[in-house]
Amino acid sequence: MLVLTTILPHVTANDDxxxxxxxxxxxxxxxxxxxxLGAVGGVAVDTFLEADDLAVLRQxxxxxxxxxxxxxxxxxxxxxxxxxxIADMDSTIINVECIDELADFAGVKAQVSEIxxxxxxxxxxxxxxxxxxxxxxxGLPLADLQRAYDExxxxxxxxxxxxxxxxxHGARAFLVSGxxxxxxxxxxxxxxxxxxxxxxxxxxxxxxxxxxxxxxLGREAKLAALREEAAALDIPLSATLAVGDGANDxxxxxxxxxxxxxxxxxxxxAQADAKVDxxxxxxxxxxxxxxxxxxxxx
Numbered sequence: 001m002l003v004l005t006t007i008l009p010h011v012t013a014n015d016d017x018x019x020x021x022x023x024x025x026x027x028x029x030x031x032x033x034x035x036x037l038g039a040v041g042g043v044a045v046d047t048f049l050e051a052d053d054l055a056v057l058r059q060x061x062x063x064x065x066x067x068x069x070x071x072x073x074x075x076x077x078x079x080x081x082x083x084x085x086i087a088d089m090d091s092t093i094i095n096v097e098c099i100d101e102l103a104d105f106a107g108v109k110a111q112v113s114e115i116x117x118x119x120x121x122x123x124x125x126x127x128x129x130x131x132x133x134x135x136x137x138x139g140l141p142l143a144d145l146q147r148a149y150d151e152x153x154x155x156x157x158x159x160x161x162x163x164x165x166x167x168x169h170g171a172r173a174f175l176v177s178g179x180x181x182x183x184x185x186x187x188x189x190x191x192x193x194x195x196x197x198x199x200x201x202x203x204x205x206x207x208x209x210x211x212x213x214x215x216x217l218g219r220e221a222k223l224a225a226l227r228e229e230a231a232a233l234d235i236p237l238s239a240t241l242a243v244g245d246g247a248n249d250x251x252x253x254x255x256x257x258x259x260x261x262x263x264x265x266x267x268x269x270a271q272a273d274a275k276v277d278x279x280x281x282x283x284x285x286x287x288x289x290x291x292x293x294x295x296x297x298x
Contacts, residue, residue, distance in 0.1 A: 001032070002051050003077040004061065005287050007279045008043040008070050020064040021047065029057070038292035042279065046289065048077060073274035073287040075258060080289045083235050085166050086226045086252055088244030089177035089184055089198070091120075092262050093159045093191060093281075098183045099133055101152040105144040108136045122247030122267045126178060126218040131211075134201065138210025142203060145182050153183065155191055158281030163192040164296040165285055172233060176225045178218050178248050197225055223251040243284060244268065260284055 006017055025031050032048035051057050058074050065072055090097045103112035112133045119129040163173045175188045175196040188196035200213035215221070222244075230240050242249070242256035245264040253259030253272050261272035262281065269275045276283045285295060 001077040002049045002054060002057065002074060003080070003289075004047045004049055004072060004074045005037075005289075006043070006045050006047070006065075006070055006072045007039065007283045007286050009278050010042055010069070017043075017045075017065075017068070017070060020061075020068075023064055024049070024060070027060070037286050037290070039286070040292060044283075044286045044292070049074075069278050071274070071276045071279045071283050073258070073260075075273065075287075079238060079257070080287070081169070081171075082166070082239055082241040082257060082288060083171050084226075084229055084233060084240040085163065085171055085173040086222070086229065086240065086242045086256065087163075087173070087175055087193075088222075088246070088249045089175055089187055090179050091245045092243060092249075093156060093175065094183075094187055095154045095156055096152050098148065098153065098179050099130075099137075101148045102137055102140060102144065103133070105148060106137050106140045112136055120246035120248070121265045122250075126248045127216045130178065130199070130216055130218070134208075134212045135210045137201075137208045140208045142206055142208070145201075149183060149186055153187065155187070156281055158283070160191050161295050161297050162281045162284050165290060165294065166288075167192060167194065168296045169290075169294075172229065174225065174229050176217070176222050176252075178216075178222070178246075197221075219248040219251050222249060223255055226252045226255055241284065241288070243281075258287065260287070 030050035035046045037044040061074055087093050097116050100113045100116055103109040115129050115133050118124045119126055167173050173193045175184050175193040177184050177198040179198055180201050181198040184196040184198040199217050202209040202211040230237055238257035240256045241258045242252040243260040243262050245262050247267055250268050259272045261269040261275040
């Protein structure tokens with residue numbers, strides 16, 4: 001048994017979804033019961049399907065829903081609620097790339113942002129690109145890190161509810177970033193993560209030294225964090241959820257039981273189990289079968 005979770009940001013978009021499900025029936029897919037998950041202002045529905053070939057059906061559903069304002073996830077109905085959340089920070093849990101915002105204070109945002117974009121698309125070696133960008137921040141006063149956090153960093157919609165709801169139901173939440181520990185420590189606390197891991201900016205005389213601690217936490221380190229945390233909890237990778245947006249998130253997204261691309265670069269969106277482009281991070285709760293009344297909100 002498979003379950004198709006569909007999330008539409010507006011109630012009026014529901015007609016397109018019903019038409020797509022009708023096509024599945026015409027193809028011989030048996031449509032079972034549907035359950036309204038109680039979304040506020042939109043529509044979140046679980047539809048159960050009797051089908052065996054998950055990969056093929058994902059391709060079909062992706063084609064049917066292409067171009068429509070709907071986020072969806074097709075997966076086995078059993079084991080949806082995950083016991084470990086591994087999340088990227090920059091442009092996933094928060095609204096910005098912190099290194100780009102630091103570069104703005106240093107007067108080099110255009111140059112740094114271009115490198116960041118290429119690195120996140122998988123066009124550059126992540127470690128080398130990080131070293132190059134950090135070198136351009138040499139001499140930035142440490143006070144500007146706090147300014148960047150206070151003035152620029154905001155949790156993305158649904159981030160705190162995602163983390164706090166999963167942890168309230170017994171899951172562990174881990175923030176892992178190719179960015180910097182100065183920011184992950186603060187964002188982890190704001191969102192409710194249990195732990196965080198990131199790179200360290202080297203300081204000297206009250207300013208950034210233009211170097212980063214080694215070894216650099218990148219793609220393979222994020223994958224290692226997923227595996228280590230799962231092993232510590234004594235759970236299989238099938239019981240984990242990973243979410244991110246850039247190429248350095250791809251390994252953990254592919255390895256997790258449910259890998260989600262959030263507003264992601266094409267290379268990531270193409271490989272993830274599901275993607276979120278139209279709604280917010282609470283969609284990851286709906287994908288796990290949580291109902292709106294189960295959400296932990298402030």
